[in-house]
Amino acid sequence: MALAGVRVIELAGLAPAPFCGMILADFGAKVIRVDRTKVGMAMDTQARGKLSVAINLKTTKGVALLRKLCLQSDVVLEPYRKGVMEKLGLGPQELLKENPRLIYARLTGYGQSGPYSSAAGHDINYLAMSGLLSRLGRSGERPHAPLNLLADFAGGGLTCALGIVLALLERTKSGKGQIIDASMVEGAAYLGSFVWKSRSVGIWERSRGENMLDGGAPFYETYQTSDGKYMAVGAMEPQFYIQLLKGLELDAGELPPQMSISDWPELSRIFTDRFASKTQADWSTIFDGTDACVTPVLSFDQVSSHPHNQERASFMKNSGGEESPRPAPVLSRTPAEPCLASDPAIGEHTVEVLEEYGFASAEIKQLLAAGVVERNAAKAKL
Ligand SMILES: C[C@H](CCC[C@@H](C)[C@H]1CC[C@H]2[C@@H]3[C@H](O)C[C@@H]4C[C@H](O)CC[C@]4(C)[C@H]3C[C@H](O)[C@]12C)C(=O)SCCNC(=O)CCNC(=O)[C@H](O)C(C)(C)COP(=O)(O)OP(=O)(O)OC[C@H]1O[C@@H](n2cnc3c(N)ncnc32)[C@H](O)[C@@H]1OP(=O)(O)O
Numbered sequence: 001m002a003l004a005g006v007r008v009i010e011l012a013g014l015a016p017a018p019f020c021g022m023i024l025a026d027f028g029a030k031v032i033r034v035d036r037t038k039v040g041m042a043m044d045t046q047a048r049g050k051l052s053v054a055i056n057l058k059t060t061k062g063v064a065l066l067r068k069l070c071l072q073s074d075v076v077l078e079p080y081r082k083g084v085m086e087k088l089g090l091g092p093q094e095l096l097k098e099n100p101r102l103i104y105a106r107l108t109g110y111g112q113s114g115p116y117s118s119a120a121g122h123d124i125n126y127l128a129m130s131g132l133l134s135r136l137g138r139s140g141e142r143p144h145a146p147l148n149l150l151a152d153f154a155g156g157g158l159t160c161a162l163g164i165v166l167a168l169l170e171r172t173k174s175g176k177g178q179i180i181d182a183s184m185v186e187g188a189a190y191l192g193s194f195v196w197k198s199r200s201v202g203i204w205e206r207s208r209g210e211n212m213l214d215g216g217a218p219f220y221e222t223y224q225t226s227d228g229k230y231m232a233v234g235a236m237e238p239q240f241y242i243q244l245l246k247g248l249e250l251d252a253g254e255l256p257p258q259m260s261i262s263d264w265p266e267l268s269r270i271f272t273d274r275f276a277s278k279t280q281a282d283w284s285t286i287f288d289g290t291d292a293c294v295t296p297v298l299s300f301d302q303v304s305s306h307p308h309n310q311e312r313a314s315f316m317k318n319s320g321g322e323e324s325p326r327p328a329p330v331l332s333r334t335p336a337e338p339c340l341a342s343d344p345a346i347g348e349h350t351v352e353v354l355e356e357y358g359f360a361s362a363e364i365k366q367l368l369a370a371g372v373v374e375r376n377a378a379k380a381k382l
Pocket residue numbers: 011013014015016034035036037043055056057058079080081082084087088107108109110119120121122123124148152
């Protein structure tokens with residue numbers, strides 16, 4: 001796999017850093033998640049392929065232990081509020097001094113500087129601060145955050161993974177590590193570059209929810225079908241729009257012009273009535289194999305059995321039967337090989353990891369007895 005041989009220490013976090021760690025693990029890195037001790041249940045739902053060590057970082061020995069792990073690793077990924085790692089004596093200056101090849105990734109909401117850098121926050125706050133949230137939502141309604149996908153995962157976890165891979169690539173030339181300051185506000189804003197940079201072509205001039213790509217245009221919308229499901233329409237270009245009208249059995253000559261913005265509400269009503277006359281399966285049969293850019297809005301229950309996704313094996317099941325998306329993109333020679341075993345219990349690999357990093361068994365016993373580290377059995381498989 002592409003990242004085979006890369007060792008990552010991931011400090012346990014809420015959602016974005018776990019996703020970043022899972023991407024690295026899916027593509028072959030050895031990812032060791034550092035959990036707290038005395039925590040019953042892991043909150044990491046993105047733990048595929050990771051190992052877990054439980055270390056009490058509020059002890060001097062726990063901090064020394066983590067330093068030793070970082071000394072022999074390529075990447076440390078930390079998701080805490082600004083200053084937390086420095087308070088523990090695990091800041092980048094200290095760790096890079098000991099291991100100059102270390103890539104030290106800091107994944108936060110607001111970045112390592114600026115007046116908000118120490119504030120708590122979540123996806124919705126970061127998205128708001130990126131400017132993007134102001135553009136998301138229906139006409140006349142409040143801005144709406146679409147799940148916690150944009151800041152936490154796209155602007156956060158995924159962007160941070162890109163930063164780590166870039167730093168690993170650069171290290172092959174310089175031999176040096178570096179610090180990554182991954183701010184979810186900036187990651188989300190960067191993701192919005194298209195919106196920023198396409199303002200000059202006039203496609204965002206109207207209010208939120210009234211433009212071509214944000215729900216304003218009838219040919220870029222979802223429509224309910226007679227069985228309560230939905231179809232997605234993305235027929236922007238005239239040659240594709242004609243195909244849409246053909247599938248809907250509408251005569252272009254009897255309709256207002258596609259780009260007549262003042263007629264969009266009327267066109268939208270016509271399309272709404274038409275889509276409501278057949279089931280999702282009927283519409284799929286009509287539009288499949290055409291260039292109308294019309295697809296069913298698949299639910300999580302439907303998605304893996306759709307013939308297209310099925311042929312590509314786009315979704316997979318782990319050993320416990322849990323379904324999830326297969327890692328993307330697909331690399332031809334060194335594709336991801338996601339782990340199919342169930343997620344690790346907190347501290348499941350404490351002993352194994354410490355042994356691998358050179359701790360003697362007597363030392364491990366002492367650390368366990370003193371509560372500096374904790375070992376737990378793998379979760380029972382039902
Ligand atoms: C919208 C998303 C998040 C969605 C996640 C949800 C799925 C979950 C969020 C809340 C969960 C529910 C809740 O917990 C209640 C129930 C609990 C129950 O067990 C399960 C059901 C629950 C209902 C549960 C269900 C779900 O899990 C939830 C709904 C996001 O946007 S995530 C993005 C968040 N932002 C960031 O990551 C940016 C960077 N980080 C931060 O800004 C802060 O870390 C953050 C997130 C604001 C949290 O701040 P906090 O004050 O809690 O922590 P920090 O200041 O960072 O300090 C960390 C301290 O921990 C110490 N520490 C770390 N490791 C160790 C260790 N191994 N040993 C000892 N101590 C450790 C560290 O030293 C710090 O200590 P100090 O404070 O003393 O310095």
